[in-house]
Amino acid sequence: MPRVPLTWLADHVDVPAGLTAEQLAADLVRVGLEEEAVHPAAVSGPLVVGEVVERTPEPQKNGKTINWCRVDVGPEHNEPGGAPRGIVCGAHNFEVGDRVVVALPGAVLPGPFAIASRKTYGHVSDGMICSARELGLGDDHDGIIVLSTLGIDVPVGTDARALLGLGDEVLEINVTPDRGYCFSMRGVAREYALSTGARFTDHALPTPEQEAPATGGVEVEIDDAAPIYGVPGADRFVAQVVRGVRAQDPSPQWMQRRLTQAGMRPIGLAVDVTNYVMLDLGQPTHAYDLAKVTAPVVVRRARAGERLVTLDGVDRVLDPEDLLITDSPDGARAARVLGLAGVMGGGDSEVGESTTDLLIEAAHFDPVTIARAARRHRLSSEAAKRFERGVDPRLPRVAVAKVVELLVEHGGGVVDAVLTDVDRTTAPPTLVLPLDLPGRLVGVPYTADEVRETLDAIGCEVGDERDGTVEVRVPSWRPDLVVPVDLVEEVARLRGYDAIPSTLPVAPAGRGLTHGQRTRRSVARSLAEAGFVEVLSYPFVATEQLDALGLPADDERRRTVRLVNPLTESHASLRTNLLVTLLDTARRNVSRGQSDLAVFEIGLVTRPAADAPAAPRLPGGVRPSDADLAALDAAVPAQPRRVAGVLAGAVEAAGWWGPGRRADHTDALAAARRVADVVGVDLVVTADAEHLPWHPGRCARLTLSDGTLVGHAGELHPNVVATLGLPARAAAFELDLDVLLAAASGEPLQALPVSAFPVAKEDVALVVPSQVPAADVLDAVRVGAAAGPAGDVVEDVRLFDVYVGDQIPAGTTSLAFSLRLRAADRTLTAQETAGVREAVVAEAQRRFGATLRA
Known part of the structure; x- marks a missing residue:
């Protein structure tokens, strides 16, 4: 940000005596230059011109020679009675009669370094004779400042701060990118003149x-x-x-x-x-x-x-x-x-x-x-x-x-x-400006004379009016003025933004959020209600983060888009999956003591195709052709929107109410199903043999009914957990939200009529081989129940118990299901419910060789 010393600014524009940095900032903010900071004077307190009237060299035991001096600093600053002040000085580049700069007790030099009377080398030194470096005037520290060598001859007692410019305040301002001319004293002075009406002298006009x-x-x-x-x-x-x-x-x-x-x-x-x-x-x-x-x-x-x-x-x-x-x-x-x-x-x-x-x-x-x-x-x-x-x-x-x-x-x-x-420069552009355009766009009735005066003030050459318009040749130092609207902005800026009335615009009628926007918000709200905390992470990743997930060298998730100008060289690629950055967020939280967590993120990933064409490099300053735009569009990689979550540590805290429960793969699967339910899509759950970063035996593959992959959920691989320093058995899920939204009908859900007849309950425990996934058995139970003699009377099916032990054959598992049955037009009989039970057993036996557990 440019820094503006007030005395330097005065070389270009007339400034009033006693102008402060605060007042300058107030003047400049009216024309759009905001204050960034005010830097106080380099030296505060008494700093005066003194004359050395006595100098006595005194060798010391350490081999150093100091000078015990008597310095006349003027009647106002000398000791009571008018005696010169005694000062110890280690420099030797001055003689009796030389005029020097003296910092008296109470002065504060750059550092900050406070000056006080103190005893040193057997004397009370009542101030300090200063060098250029001690005053912040340069790096010279070989000797003190002798004013005669600088061509300065002023009386003793003169304020040296004003003499050397050390009392100047400096204003640091914030300049917007379109006003580069304000990165100079010339430009800032011009803006100060526009704000205050002060006389500005342009020292940069070529002869x-x-x-x-x-x-x-x-x-x-x-x-x-x-x-x-x-x-x-x-x-x-x-x-x-x-x-x-x-x-x-x-x-x-x-x-x-x-x-x-x-x-x-x-x-x-x-x-x-x-x-x-x-x-x-x-x-x-x-x-x-x-x-x-x-x-x-x-x-x-x-x-x-x-x-x-x-x-x-x-x-x-x-x-x-x-x-x-x-x-x-x-x-x-x-x-x-x-x-x-x-x-x-x-x-x-x-x-x-x-x-x-x-x-x-x-x-x-x-x-x-x-x-x-x-x-x-x-x-x-x-x-x-x-x-x-x-x-x-x-x-x-x-x-x-x-x-x-x-x-x-x-x-x-x-x-x-x-x-x-x-x-080879060209003349600045000439713009055609309707004189009523500023008033129409800004809402202030600027007169034609006000518009012309404003443009003249900023250095434009304004031609004669013709049919309500004028030709405006912009000044060479304003390359930001390229279209008539830029001139309108200048009129509004210099005539005062405070003159623009505050009028609340009438909001046009809209159609609200799209179905996709509403659904994404519903997904986020549902996960938050389930105990997850939403986070946002930067989409930039390092190769080491992909290595931490254990991804194979040929995994398509390692094919990334590399940024030409990344924020940091180590994170130069765009993420290809959401878990890579979400797991890094989880790792950071765990490292700071938050070991029990459930976080989720909804965001975009970048998936470049292996045969994607390279983006063309287009020239600036001209509109790309339709072919160029089509080539750019073809080169843009797919950026699907995904939702992912990570669970680690305890999902239910321990206490007097019970031992609590750790998060596991079932919680990740339940969260994924929750997302699908909110969208209104049924997921097909199957076991996935190996899909890093998930555990090969506890990973669910989630697809649509037609086999389209939606995502994965389950427990993370132990090696990934160890590498990231997460709690054991941490779980995660990641779904392609765009695929889910495309599969949803988008139609409002229709309420189903509620039957007035009583519900019938049936429990069935099936013994199946241990390698059979429970989800497959659950599907068989649903199909069998719907195919029973009573018709489709299944209201709900739920797995409520899993048993492995001595009471069933080795290598098998007992899965117990609870069925809720209800007909819309009658009360189900005992024979009908028994028939449903028999149909369930028959279907499971046909698919898996299941038997009914005694």
Whole structure:
């Protein structure tokens, strides 16, 4: 976020005396620049100019020599009676009679470091004589500040905070992406003037000389004949040579102070000047060591295999979309990359200790190209922040001239008489605006004069009115103004959002939620009522998470879509199933002590097909054709919506009421059935021999009646449980909610008539081989009961007991079922209920060889 020192802002716009950061924030918020933070003055309390009237060196036992000084800090601050203050100082770069900066007791220096009278080296030191680093003015700590060396001659007792700019408050503001011009003092000052009516002076308007063509300097080529995003990567490049510069000298104190206030670290004259001009005008510039550059300089796209070591020391593999600054492309020697255009320079051409001749560059780059390069290489530099938001294409010549002026003034040197300006920029667009459009869209009756005045104020050139419309040529520093509605927004913003009436719009009649939306909400509500807690997890996964599920190498769930620009490199793929992220959520909860849990999630997964076509790369700035859109649609992988749940630990707590019960595979299956019941679909349950991450012997395969797979439910594999650190016998389910919704009829459920006749109950215990699934036996019981002599009188069938023991043959299991029978037109007789029982036994015996348990 940009930081705005109040004294720096005053270079561009008239500000009232005593303006505070809070008042500046209030003024700027009226035009849409929100306050992010207020940074107080670097130094608080008494900081004054003093004169050394006595200095006595005193050697110490540790070999160090200190100076016992008497310092005159003015009548207001001297000791009672007017005697100078006694101060101990360890520096030796001053003499009696020098004017210095003194922090008196009660002052607080950066750190924070509070100053107080204290006894040291046998004296009471009543303050501190300050160095530049102690005041936050730079890194120089070799000696204290001697004001005469800075050309400052003021009386003793003068407030040094105001003298050195240490009393400045700094306002940090939040700038929206469409207003990149506010990433400069020039832009913020313009907005302050629009808010308050203060007089604004634009120091960045090019002179006629700077708008004239310029050739003859360093040869520059822009080679981007096939732009990737519909526009050239660069359309202007200005290069100017300055020779004999003391490039590594420290920059002046005022510049270092302003850079520090703006959040940047002073480095050396050449770098500091380019940073200063960028912060001041909004145009990033770069200084190359001319001795390390061989003409011509070429702006082009990267080639396969090219690399660049940027100024941060990172060796980067370049992408064909990257825009580069290079030299020597003609084969005289290997083509070399000088920098990643608009983002960061390279180490090969960096300004060093031996640099005397500089090549100053300022350019105008395509915002999309720079934004994608910065994100591709994770380099959010200050230059990239400005270029990706749009920089004024008329600024490069002005910025280069300012950089050269500051370098010559503070570092000496001679400027070459000629410079290079490759200018392929186009004029800003001219928009046709109906003068009544702002009033119609905003709801405020703006007059034509108010609309024109507002557009004039922001720098637009407004033509004469014709048939209620005007032609508006937008200023070069406002690349965000591209359609008439953008101008309407400017009118509303500058005329005051508070002038817009609050009118509640009339809601149009709607049809409410769709059947799918209502059903999904019902599923979530039903699971919550059953004790589950809904969670939301990021859909990004790592390979290690798929490994934790034990998925085989050829499992289709390992075929993922990889993100080009993931949030983290370790989680660069989109999930192919819901359990992979839900189990990670469960693991995190268990690791924090929540060992008894039941969580569920409804979300999308991404299932790419093995033969899916690659998505085409489309140019920016133009509407894709129908064929392009069809190709994009064909390349989008399937994204079904699923519901999944995980149960671990106790599902019923232990207490005086009983021992409690641990969650098991039956709870997961019951939850899956609950979801299907809410949707209104019957599930067919069969055993699945092996489907990780479930236990091979306790996993149910859930399908529709036609065999369409819906999902799985059951106990998790012990290896998965151990790897994730979950409680033993944890269970889970996952269903394809889209498949269930497609199978549902969508018609409202019809209420069935309730019979007035009494219910008849029959219990039947069947002995079957142990390998026969209980679900299959239950299905046989239902079919047999419905086929009995009494007709379909089955109201409910429920498995209520499972027995394995000595009272039945080895290798068998007793399954006891409770049947509720009721006819709609009569009371069932004993013979009819017995017939139902016999039909059940017969059907089970036919299917499984079952016998009736005695």
